Amino acid sequence: xxxxxxxxxxxxxVMPVLNEVSYVERAVRSVLDQDHAGPKxxxxxxxxxxxxxxxxIQRLSAADARIRWxxxxxxxxxxxxxxxxxxxxxxxxxxxxxxxxLEPDYTRRALEILxxxxxxxxxxxxxxxxxxxxxxxxxxxxxxxxxLGGARYHGSPEAGEAESAYLGVFRREVLEEVxxxxxxxxxxxxxxxxxxIRTAGHLVWFDPSLEVTYWPRERWTKLVRQFSATGAWRGExxxxxxxxxxxxxxxxxLLLGNVVASLVLLLLQVTGVVSGVWSAVLSLxxxxxxxxxxxxxxxxFLVGRGIPLRERAHFVVVLPTMHLSWGAGFLLGLTRGxxxxxxxxxxxx
Numbered sequence: 080x081x082x083x084x085x086x087x088x089x090x091x092x093v094m095p096v097l098n099e100v101s102y103v104e105r106a107v108r109s110v111l112d113q114d115h116a117g118p119k120x121x122x123x124x125x126x127x128x129x130x131x132x133x134x135x136i137q138r139l140s141a142a143d144a145r146i147r148w149x150x151x152x153x154x155x156x157x158x159x160x161x162x163x164x165x166x167x168x169x170x171x172x173x174x175x176x177x178x179x180x181l182e183p184d185y186t187r188r189a190l191e192i193l194x195x196x197x198x199x200x201x202x203x204x205x206x207x208x209x210x211x212x213x214x215x216x217x218x219x220x221x222x223x224x225x226x227l228g229g230a231r232y233h234g235s236p237e238a239g240e241a242e243s244a245y246l247g248v249f250r251r252e253v254l255e256e257v258x259x260x261x262x263x264x265x266x267x268x269x270x271x272x273x274x275x276i277r278t279a280g281h282l283v284w285f286d287p288s289l290e291v292t293y294w295p296r297e298r299w300t301k302l303v304r305q306f307s308a309t310g311a312w313r314g315e316x317x318x319x320x321x322x323x324x325x326x327x328x329x330x331x332x333l334l335l336g337n338v339v340a341s342l343v344l345l346l347l348q349v350t351g352v353v354s355g356v357w358s359a360v361l362s363l364x365x366x367x368x369x370x371x372x373x374x375x376x377x378x379x380f381l382v383g384r385g386i387p388l389r390e391r392a393h394f395v396v397v398l399p400t401m402h403l404s405w406g407a408g409f410l411l412g413l414t415r416g417x418x419x420x421x422x423x424x425x426x427x428x
Contacts, residue, residue: 089118089169090186091251095151095159097126097425099177100135102294106177107139107146109292115186121175122167124151124159126425154425157260157268164251164259172254174246174269180292189248192286199253199281200273202244203289204235209390210294216393217295217302219386220401225378227401241285242325243273253281266312266422274323301424302397303404310405311420314412331406332413337367338403375399 092110096103103123110121125133125148140146149166151159164172171193173186185203192201207222209215220226247269257275260268273283296302310331317324341364347353353361379394412420 087117088171088190089120090115090171090173090190091164091167091169092119092121092173092175093124093160093163093167094121094175094177095124095126095156095163096128096132096136096177097151097154098128098130098132099425100128100130100132103132103177104135104139105180106175107136109180109183110173110175111143111145112183113181113186114183115190118169119145119186120167120169121146122163123148124163125149126151126154126159129426155262155265157262157264160268161259161262164254170251172249172251174249176246176293178294179246180294182290182292185289185291186248188286188289192284192289193248193250196284197282198284199276200244200247200249201284201286201289202241202247203285203291204287205245205293206290207293207295209297211297212387212389213299213393213397214295214297215387215390216397217297217401218293219390219394220398221293221295223378223398225374226398235285236287238286238288239284241273241283242277243270244283244285245269246291247273253279264312264315265417265420266309267316271316271320274320296424299396299400302400305422305424306401306404307408308420308422308424310408310410311412311417312408313405314409314414315417315420317409317413318416328409331402332409333406334367334371335403335406335410337364338371341365341368371399 094103094106094110099106107121110119113119123136123146125136127133136146136148140148147166149162151162160174171190173189175181189201189203192198205221207218209218253276257272257279259272261271264271277283296305313324313328317328344353344361344364348358348362375395375398378398379391408420411417
């Protein structure tokens with residue numbers, strides 16, 4: 080397909096939404112403002128929101144024929160995505176998150192890259208941003224290679240073949256070939272889908288010229304709930320796919336285990352249960368948490384020069400919250416499965 084023909088093809092944008100009244104209108108606007116010349120449609124999968132999101136989407140849909148919506152009563156993201164994809168019609172499918180905003184040239188550039196590489200799916204950089212000091216600290220953790228494990232879409236400068244893609248711009252025929260998103264998963268559905276795409280012999284591609292603004296959770300309790308659920312479903316993915324999971328999945332639970340062991344040992348040392356030579360030898364267990372704490376402080380206060388003090392102080396809390404919540408969820412998901420793990424950070428409260 081010639082480049083000029085590629086820019087005339089239809090594109091379907093799909094977005095699952097639940098209680099996102101503060102963010103979804105900007106996400107919708109970033110879709111409608113894409114400079115892609117071909118026809119486009121946006122299909123939203125609406126969960127049972129309680130914050131006015133549904134009413135807002137209904138108003139936007141009534142004002143613009145390109146916006147349509149389907150009900151997603153179960154609220155699960157993969158089910159909502161599949162409902163929206165099946166309700167859409169164009170040969171290219173762009174996943175959009177209600178907390179995200181696409182750059183104006185995102186679609187046009189993505190279609191060019193798909194044409195150049197022959198890839199089945201292409202994604203770019205998740206560029207997290209924050210409006211408050213706490214949300215900005217979370218965004219800084221997202222953008223750091225220490226925050227979410229160094230996946231390419233968190234800031235790699237090099238384009239190339241990828242294990243997964245953030246959001247993604249897909250060829251519809253490939254989605255149909257592999258059977259869409261796995262509806263038995265509540266989190267990690269993108270990684271699992273891209274695994275099946277690669278297993279089927281197709282290429283998943285990353286290009287840093289594609290940027291998507293992402294607004295992370297704005298409260299500590301929501302961050303804990305989000306990362307606990309995400310960790311649980313990563314544990315479920317390890318149960319299902321074993322060693323096909325990247326090594327970085329195992330770092331947070333190892334950190335959590337080290338922290339717990341260190342706290343137990345400290346209690347035994349303080350109470351005198353462990354003393355003498357054994358106490359000295361076992362004290363090596365404390366080195367891991369101490370090194371981690373020093374790393375967090377360095378990242379916050381030395382690397383963070385020029386960043387407002389409140390944001391740096393929040394970062395000291397945010398990074399361990401993300402890692403330890405994720406690690407705890409992972410261990411629960413690994414040992415007993417994640418069927419009951421729900422990301423309640425998407426509720427209105």
